[in-house]
Amino acid sequence: MKKNFTSETLKKMKYELDNTTEKERGFVLCKRHDGLITYGKSHIGNIGEVKNGAFFQKVRVRNKCDKNEDFIGDYHTHTNKSDASIADLTSAFVYDVLRCVGSKPDNINCFRRKAETRDMSEEENVEHEYKEVLSKIRKINTMYKSNKISKEDANKLKHKLINAATSKLRAKFNIFKL
Numbered sequence: 001m002k003k004n005f006t007s008e009t010l011k012k013m014k015y016e017l018d019n020t021t022e023k024e025r026g027f028v029l030c031k032r033h034d035g036l037i038t039y040g041k042s043h044i045g046n047i048g049e050v051k052n053g054a055f056f057q058k059v060r061v062r063n064k065c066d067k068n069e070d071f072i073g074d075y076h077t078h079t080n081k082s083d084a085s086i087a088d089l090t091s092a093f094v095y096d097v098l099r100c101v102g103s104k105p106d107n108i109n110c111f112r113r114k115a116e117t118r119d120m121s122e123e124e125n126v127e128h129e130y131k132e133v134l135s136k137i138r139k140i141n142t143m144y145k146s147n148k149i150s151k152e153d154a155n156k157l158k159h160k161l162i163n164a165a166t167s168k169l170r171a172k173f174n175i176f177k178l
Helices: 007-018 086-095 120-145 151-170
Strands: 025-032 037-044 048-051 054-057 069-077 098-103 107-113 173-177
Touching (some): 007 025, 007 037, 037 069, 086 098, 086 107, 086 120, 120 151, 151 173
Parallel strands (some): 069 098
Antiparallel strands (some): 025 069, 048 054, 107 173
């Protein structure tokens, strides 16, 4: 898949990763009519937000490629060493887009939904599971705030919950390193 990216796009990914400090950086990915993947409009800061247990992309997407290109996904960096988050994977799955994530020191992974998962019931299941994870996180936070568990225990529970859900979701993607 790496050969499908223009050299300029790969350089831009590396540049954005090298310049990531406090805020995520990235851009939309566009497919030219010759099949090569290039980059479109850039952004700095989070490109999505969690609202009422569902992931909503902010207005930014399909019109950010040149008129002779097709929107196919996005690339963004993380400010720490983490790979794709559960929100990254859920939105990539539900919207069926290519999601590439850069993390320090020099790690870029791209996620493409597997062909056998392309049906509406799968999308509904993934979105439902994501909402369940968020609900459980809220319950853990409530337990911590009401002094039923320590902050350390709350963080351990959330970490375990998120890791399990993310691992399950990762299995629905083809993953390749750039």
